[in-house]
Structures are given as structure tokens and as C-alpha cells.
Amino acid sequence: MTRWTGREARLLRLALRKNNKRFAAMVGISTRQLTTWEQRGETLFLHTANQLALDTILSRADSAAQERFATLLTERAAVEADERVEELLSSRAHTIKHPVDNKLMVLVEEGVYLSGPDNRSVWLDGYLIDVYPTTNRDYAQFVKATGHPPPQHWPGGRCPTALADHPVVWVSWHDANAYARWSGKELPSSAQWEKAARGTKGRVFPWGDVATAAKCNTAEAEIGATTPVSRYQSGVSPHGCYDMIGNVWEWCSTQATDGPDRYELKGSAFTSPLQRSTPWLRNAANVRMKDNDTGFRCVKQAQAGGIAC
Known part of the structure; x- marks a missing residue:
């Protein structure tokens, strides 16, 4: 209550x-x-x-009023400022705008990060990752350019204006991978995704070690739907990425070990409890799976000595 x-x-x-x-x-x-x-x-x-x-x-x-109440209830915590957030939002030195889909990407520098629940040291080369999940507006560019089938929740096959800044959903792994290829990018490996979410020092959550449900769109928010990708400023990761916890599960390029044609998913969603949202958590689904809580973001390998795409 x-x-x-x-x-x-x-x-x-x-x-x-x-x-x-x-x-x-x-x-x-x-x-x-x-x-x-x-x-x-x-x-x-x-x-x-x-x-x-x-x-x-x-x-x-009614459900609309309950959703409005949940949104109002969490709004202040979602945008609550702190020194860490202000520093990340004010610094754009390591970001670029991708030339194909115009999405903002941030550099995750090469080096070791602490991985998994046991904080194993893992080395990764440098790469760029989308600051925000792929939105319906982003995906509409792809659909228009390629003729790829639109998601099933778009009325008449058109991107709904009210959801333009929400993460695209009802996309299979094949859909997400097709977008990545069109944009000249890739889906992140599960390790790339985890490092972008946790940083290098083994944080439990993107914002730190305290389980603070108000910093993300998980089941505790009781919103029951996706939210705009830029909403949860106080939940931003050490690398400046949004929605690494909650909102939508995100497809990765790492194949799962529990069966063929299955790939890992990261980040949890508005349908998931916070306790199932730690960045090292393993989840997987069949490549043809589509749902209202599953989307993606992309990565691109960084060039040696710079971050240009």
C-alpha cells in the first residue's frame, strides 16, 4: 500500500x-x-x-488514473539531481552523434571492469554504446529506409506520436539485429552491456549499491508500461547511459548456453521486480520472441586513438 x-x-x-x-x-x-x-x-x-x-x-x-498517479509519485525521484548526475549530464567530451540514425553514443574506454556477482576482472576493448535505448522514433527511420515490417503495436503501421520517445518494443532478435546492421552498428555483447551499466568498479546497480526502485521503471513503480527513455536521470550509469535498469529488456549479441537460437537479454523491464534487475543477471529468449517489454540498443567498436564512427 x-x-x-x-x-x-x-x-x-x-x-x-x-x-x-x-x-x-x-x-x-x-x-x-x-x-x-x-x-x-x-x-x-x-x-x-x-x-x-x-x-x-x-x-x-481506472487504469489511466492509476498510471498517472504512479508517474507523478515517482517523477521527483526519477529526475532528482545529485553531483554524479550533474557531472555526467554536463560532460559531453566522450559522446558523438551517430551519422546514420543520429543517436547519441558514449565512449566506454578500453580496460578492465569487474564482472558478474563475484566481480571477476574482465578486459574489453573500447567501444561506443547508445546513451538511450532505441526509441519508436529511431525505429521509424529504419522502417522508412528499409521497408522492414513495423512493430505490431503501431496503429496502421505508423509510429505513435505519444510513444515516439519510448523504447521500441515487440521486436525480435532478428528485428533488432537488422536495425543494427542498417545503422552500421551491432548489438552489444552481454559483457559490453554490463560494463556500460555498472562501470568498472563493480557497482550493484548503475547508480550505486543501494536498491532504489524510484531510480528506474521496474514493477515497483506500478506504471505498467514503458516510459520516455530520458526520464530517469537519477538512474544514469557511470558511463552516462539511461535505462540500463528497467523500462525494457535489451537484446544482446551473446548466444545463450541453454539452447539453440537463443540470445541473452539484459536490464530487466517495467514488468520485472528490482531484485531481478542487477546488470549481471542472465536472461535469454528465442530469436523469434517478441513482447511488450523487450527492446534494444546498439554498440560500435571505437577507432584506435579516437571515438569517431
Whole structure:
């Protein structure tokens, strides 16, 4: 259940799109009392009876209102600034814009990183990786240029405007690999993906070692759908990559060991609990699998002495 303070009560009112008078009547309090709740915000913990009333109102709300409430509830934490994030966002020295799909890519320099739950030392050559997962807008360029079939969730085969900045989903490994070839890139190996997500020093999560669900779109957010790829600024990885945890599972180029025609997936999704989101976690699926929580991003080997594509 939600822990209700004056802040959460206000966010529920906004999600339901009710004015103060109508929302107060739903809760069974006066408009003046509601105004006090909202003014005091997080400093005011509501009595048990009011907690239960708000729980009931939320449970009876339609799915659109519940999604709006979940989005509002996590919005502040998603963009919460800290020195690490500010430093990463202000520095573009190691980024380029790819000439084919115009996606921003960041350099992951050659060297050792700590891999897996046991932090084994692994060497990787330098490479560039997309800062954001491939979006519906990105994928639309590919579909237009190649005639590749669009994802099944696009109405009439056209990229939905409301989802343009969300990660593309309903793409098989073959679809993702075709996009990578068209753009002159590749799908990342599971090791490349993990290093971009954790950095070199063995972090448990992209942002550090503390399991903070508000920094990513996992099941705990209760959004139940994808979110824009640039939303979770506070969850950015040490290399400046977004959505390395949550939002969508991402296809890799590494073949799985549990059967033929299967490739590894990384990162978890909005359907997954945070406990199944660590960057070293192994997951895999058949190359023909498509789902509403599976997408991808691409990599490109860095040139010696520079980062040009």
C-alpha cells in the first residue's frame, strides 16, 4: 500500500483530475482539511481511517488514473539531481552523434571492469554504446529506409506520436539485429552491456549499491508500461547511459548456453521486480520472441586513438 502523506494525497487528486471540493468529498473530509493536507505535504502523516479511504479510492480508479498517479509519485525521484548526475549530464567530451540514425553514443574506454556477482576482472576493448535505448522514433527511420515490417503495436503501421520517445518494443532478435546492421552498428555483447551499466568498479546497480526502485521503471513503480527513455536521470550509469535498469529488456549479441537460437537479454523491464534487475543477471529468449517489454540498443567498436564512427 502507498504510505499516504499530504503530498501523496495531492498527487492522487491530480491523477484523478479532481478539484479540491470534489476530491475532499470522495475522501470524506472538508475542503479546508484537504487544503491543510496539501500545504503540509510530506510533513503530515494521515490517520489510519484516511489512509484506508485513499487506498480504496486508488484501487477503484481506472487504469489511466492509476498510471498517472504512479508517474507523478515517482517523477521527483526519477529526475532528482545529485553531483554524479550533474557531472555526467554536463560532460559531453566522450559522446558523438551517430551519422546514420543520429543517436547519441558514449565512449566506454578500453580496460578492465569487474564482472558478474563475484566481480571477476574482465578486459574489453573500447567501444561506443547508445546513451538511450532505441526509441519508436529511431525505429521509424529504419522502417522508412528499409521497408522492414513495423512493430505490431503501431496503429496502421505508423509510429505513435505519444510513444515516439519510448523504447521500441515487440521486436525480435532478428528485428533488432537488422536495425543494427542498417545503422552500421551491432548489438552489444552481454559483457559490453554490463560494463556500460555498472562501470568498472563493480557497482550493484548503475547508480550505486543501494536498491532504489524510484531510480528506474521496474514493477515497483506500478506504471505498467514503458516510459520516455530520458526520464530517469537519477538512474544514469557511470558511463552516462539511461535505462540500463528497467523500462525494457535489451537484446544482446551473446548466444545463450541453454539452447539453440537463443540470445541473452539484459536490464530487466517495467514488468520485472528490482531484485531481478542487477546488470549481471542472465536472461535469454528465442530469436523469434517478441513482447511488450523487450527492446534494444546498439554498440560500435571505437577507432584506435579516437571515438569517431
